[in-house]
Amino acid sequence: MLRHALRRCGWTLVQLAALSVIVFLLTDLLPGDAATVDFNEQAGLGQVAQLREQMGLDRPLAERFADWAHGLLTGDLGTSLVGGGPVGAVLSSSVPVTAALAAATVVLLVPLAVALGLLTGLRAGSRTDRVVSAVTLALTSVPDFVLALLLVGVFSLRLGWLPSTWIGADGVWWRRPELFVLPVAVLLARTVCVLSRQIRAGTVTALHSGYAVQARRLGVPPARLVLRHVLPNAAVPGVQELARTGDQLLGGVLVVEAVFAVPGTATALVAAVQNRDVPTVQALTLALAAVACLLNLAADLVGQRLAPRTEVLR
Amino acid sequence: MPVTPTRRSVLTAAAAAGAGLLTGCSAADSGSSSPKKGGTLRAAFPGAGVKETMDPHAQRQFVDIARHKAVFDKLVELDSTLRPVPRLARSWSSDAEARVWRFELREARFHDGHALTPDDVLYSLSRILDPRAADHLAKNSLAHIDLPNCRKVGRRSVEIALTRPNAELPGQLAMTGTPVVRDGWNDPRHPVGTGPFRFVSFTAGREFTGRRFDGHWNGAPHLDEVRILSAETEARAAAVRSGEVHFAHEMTPTFARTVQHDSRVRVVATRRSGVQGFALKTDRAPFDDPQAAMAVKLLVDRRRLVDVVCSGRAEIGNDVYGKGYTYYPDGLEQRERDVAEARRLLRRTGLYNKKVTFYTSTAADGFAQAAHLFTEQAGEAGLRVEVVDGPPESYFTDVLSKGTVTNHRCGAMTIPTYLSERLLSDAPQNATAWRHRDFDEAFTAARAVADDGRRTERYRAVQTTLRDRGGLVLWGHPEWLNAVSRTVRGVREAPPNTVDWARFDTVWLG
Numbered sequence: 058m059l060r061h062a063l064r065r066c067g068w069t070l071v072q073l074a075a076l077s078v079i080v081f082l083l084t085d086l087l088p089g090d091a092a093t094v095d096f097n098e099q100a101g102l103g104q105v106a107q108l109r110e111q112m113g114l115d116r117p118l119a120e121r122f123a124d125w126a127h128g129l130l131t132g133d134l135g136t137s138l139v140g141g142g143p144v145g146a147v148l149s150s151s152v153p154v155t156a157a158l159a160a161a162t163v164v165l166l167v168p169l170a171v172a173l174g175l176l177t178g179l180r181a182g183s184r185t186d187r188v189v190s191a192v193t194l195a196l197t198s199v200p201d202f203v204l205a206l207l208l209v210g211v212f213s214l215r216l217g218w219l220p221s222t223w224i225g226a227d228g229v230w231w232r233r234p235e236l237f238v239l240p241v242a243v244l245l246a247r248t249v250c251v252l253s254r255q256i257r258a259g260t261v262t263a264l265h266s267g268y269a270v271q272a273r274r275l276g277v278p279p280a281r282l283v284l285r286h287v288l289p290n291a292a293v294p295g296v297q298e299l300a301r302t303g304d305q306l307l308g309g310v311l312v313v314e315a316v317f318a319v320p321g322t323a324t325a326l327v328a329a330v331q332n333r334d335v336p337t338v339q340a341l342t343l344a345l346a347a348v349a350c351l352l353n354l355a356a357d358l359v360g361q362r363l364a365p366r367t368e369v370l371r
Numbered sequence: 372m373p374v375t376p377t378r379r380s381v382l383t384a385a386a387a388a389g390a391g392l393l394t395g396c397s398a399a400d401s402g403s404s405s406p407k408k409g410g411t412l413r414a415a416f417p418g419a420g421v422k423e424t425m426d427p428h429a430q431r432q433f434v435d436i437a438r439h440k441a442v443f444d445k446l447v448e449l450d451s452t453l454r455p456v457p458r459l460a461r462s463w464s465s466d467a468e469a470r471v472w473r474f475e476l477r478e479a480r481f482h483d484g485h486a487l488t489p490d491d492v493l494y495s496l497s498r499i500l501d502p503r504a505a506d507h508l509a510k511n512s513l514a515h516i517d518l519p520n521c522r523k524v525g526r527r528s529v530e531i532a533l534t535r536p537n538a539e540l541p542g543q544l545a546m547t548g549t550p551v552v553r554d555g556w557n558d559p560r561h562p563v564g565t566g567p568f569r570f571v572s573f574t575a576g577r578e579f580t581g582r583r584f585d586g587h588w589n590g591a592p593h594l595d596e597v598r599i600l601s602a603e604t605e606a607r608a609a610a611v612r613s614g615e616v617h618f619a620h621e622m623t624p625t626f627a628r629t630v631q632h633d634s635r636v637r638v639v640a641t642r643r644s645g646v647q648g649f650a651l652k653t654d655r656a657p658f659d660d661p662q663a664a665m666a667v668k669l670l671v672d673r674r675r676l677v678d679v680v681c682s683g684r685a686e687i688g689n690d691v692y693g694k695g696y697t698y699y700p701d702g703l704e705q706r707e708r709d710v711a712e713a714r715r716l717l718r719r720t721g722l723y724n725k726k727v728t729f730y731t732s733t734a735a736d737g738f739a740q741a742a743h744l745f746t747e748q749a750g751e752a753g754l755r756v757e758v759v760d761g762p763p764e765s766y767f768t769d770v771l772s773k774g775t776v777t778n779h780r781c782g783a784m785t786i787p788t789y790l791s792e793r794l795l796s797d798a799p800q801n802a803t804a805w806r807h808r809d810f811d812e813a814f815t816a817a818r819a820v821a822d823d824g825r826r827t828e829r830y831r832a833v834q835t836t837l838r839d840r841g842g843l844v845l846w847g848h849p850e851w852l853n854a855v856s857r858t859v860r861g862v863r864e865a866p867p868n869t870v871d872w873a874r875f876d877t878v879w880l881g
Contacts, residue, residue, distance in 0.1 A: 089765025101799020102771055107505040140421035140575055147421065150574075206605070213613045221609035224602045224616060225413055227577045318606035320577055328420035328576065331764050337421075 062358060069350040073343060077129070080342045081122050084335045090114050091138040091333040112138050125336060135336035144340045147325055152344065154230065155321035158313070159306055161237050162244040166302070169249050170295070171288075174256025178291065179283065181261050190257075193250035201312040205243045209316070212239060222318045240313045247309065248302045255298040259291030266290070289363045296363065300356030304349055406861065410880040411596040414618035414873075415610055418601025420576035426559040427550035428499050429506040433620060436547055437873035438573070438599050441581045442482075443550035443564035444588075446474055446492065447541045448870035451641075453696040453785045455541035456870055459487065459551055459565065459588075469536040469821045475528045479588040481553050482569040489523030494554040496521065496531070508548035511799055512792065536819035538826055542785045547868060567592045567876035576601050592876035593861075611854045612636055617880070618862065619854040620873070623736065624682030627852050636854050643686055643695040644851035644866040647676075647737070649729075649745060650770065650779040651842035654804035657722050658775065661840040666716035667776075669709045670752035673846040676744055680737040685847040690838045693786040694848045700831040703838070713752040726755040730774030734766035738778040745776070770802050777802060779843065783851075783866030786830065790814055794837065803842030810836065857881075 092109035109115055128135050134144040173193070177186040196204075213221035219238050223230060230236055263269055264287055272282055311323040318324075322341060329337035416434035423432065427439040446460040457463075460474040479487040497518055499509050520532035533540065543549075553563050562570045565588065568581030579599040585591045600616060608626050611619035614635060627638045651658040651667060658664045668690055677685045686694060689706055693699045717723040731742035739760070746756040756776070761769055770777040779802055781789060792798055795814065796806040810833070817829030837843065855862050861878040865871035 088762040089768065093765040093768040101511070102768070103799065104505050105768055111505055137421055142421065209609050213609060217613065220615060221613045222602065222606045222615060224415055224600045224606055224610050225578060225598060227574055315603060316605055318602045318610075332420065332422060333764065334421070
């Protein structure tokens, strides 16, 4: 078990290293660079050339990459090409916001999905199952931004209950829980549906498996059967899915942060790509990739813990 | 002119809002006819992320300029017809040749108590012109200032010497990137200006807070505090409708239609703020032939472009920049669509049934739409157009060197500024690659004429040359749309970058 975990961790590091090269090359392939983008409508080519030189963008690609990689290994994320501040500052101001959103989502997501999954899985085919399944399937197919705009339209503009945006909440957002309601609702909508479907399927499979049938025949009480035997096995695909939900959440966060003007990681990443601010793009991408890798690793380990037998199967 | 609601505007607003809201509306409007002190105004602008700056000489986006306007003042600003009006400079005059200018300064104080002196002005000019600063935008247009020969005259006036005569210096001192800073100041993290609000805090891409400066030379603002926030289109629209911000800059015609009957928000539309058009590269085939360019000018259906791309919220263009602004050549015949004549010119220049490429992008609202509409209209006259999409982020730099036909737009600026920044041989934004020595000379000579009437005549000739031979197809002058809460009073219509635009010291909350 420990050896398996270590091997996985090693692989994760290799993945991150490869990713850093790919991201560097991809951002370099984007048309234009930070100097062209920086001025937009107002300056001429002469000023752009001068700026490019000041930013060090006239140096060869390999040299810039070596510089950046060296900085990273020594714990220096570098300097933003636009604004000129340290890249670390971009991370430390944007990551907590997104982390808070993600945490709020996951805290609600797990119990909601498990409850819905069990409810429908244990009574598969019943009216409850059909209604809940229909609703979750419908919600899965609504694009995030449509749902976000609908919620804003109803709860902010018509009813006036909830704020429509984080504009102006800078520095005080953690003291205003009402800001979280609509964004988290959007993030939850799809993930709850997908995850509860997984748990439903896992529950149905577990209920009809040999050991569950046998346990029932031996007279194990239904509650104990569900909690001790069915749920842990049903949860395995759920846990894997939860890790994948991390990636999905990232997509949702992009939309949610844009619609609600949340000053988070996704906003920072989009802006950095648009500005061709390579050091910032690199740092943010690696941070996000690291989170994704760690989540998958954790899911693996937890999954094994929940149902050790599956290891044998793999 | 103070904008106090008249009886009629109250009634119109109430009628538009519907009878049920009549009482609420008139209650909101009455009792606020005279300015009220206090309160925090929240204004939202399109943001530019970490690119945003508090360096007033490096300003790029409207949100920067709005913030700097709160903290700093310029010597001169422009009124809504783009004529220079006094700010920190009380008055100005030049020698007969328009080569040496004297600006009389008014009594003003910086936020740290220091009184404005000619030294501050001289320092500001030298900082703007710093050759090492790639991002100082007015550097190019003020390059003819002869710094070593500028000097202070007494305690209150400053003499600006030029390397060549220029009657437009006051207008150029009102452009973006020209605020006056304190002598020796060089720390954008701690901006100190003479403006109506003193700096409190700023986070790039997020927000700025300024507090009322009671010592402002023009009188203290009505508001206690102004907060300028950065937000994208959807967020601005929702925030101003739900009352979370009081002012939202740059709204779409669609938004304006949506809030037509909204009792909480009104749209302040400024007519004719800048221009929309197409730029044809005149240094390469086929548009190095003025007749080919003329064919395009004749095949364009301006009315339809205005109706579709600007939802009708624009005035039809006549291939001349600056409709409604000082020096606009009035009385020119409106150019109408003439497909037959366009086809004749296309045949004559060998362009008939030939293909040209239109380089467009989503860099600005309506660009791609205008390009496709153009393709359709060109097709009707026998010119085939292929649309090529470019990346939005670097589009405005790319079009300087790329493309045969490109989108063109420009905000409000004085006509001489437009000409010198975009149409001289060495102009930084020469998107039509229009390079003609005789044109440069005619323009520079016109600009040097001290007499207003004669100078206007000379500009007219320059602009007519462009209209007949140049590569600019200027089809519309769009309205500028801002949205304000009904509680906000004193917001005036003004093209961007003019004195009353993004001006929060004369605004109050009702």
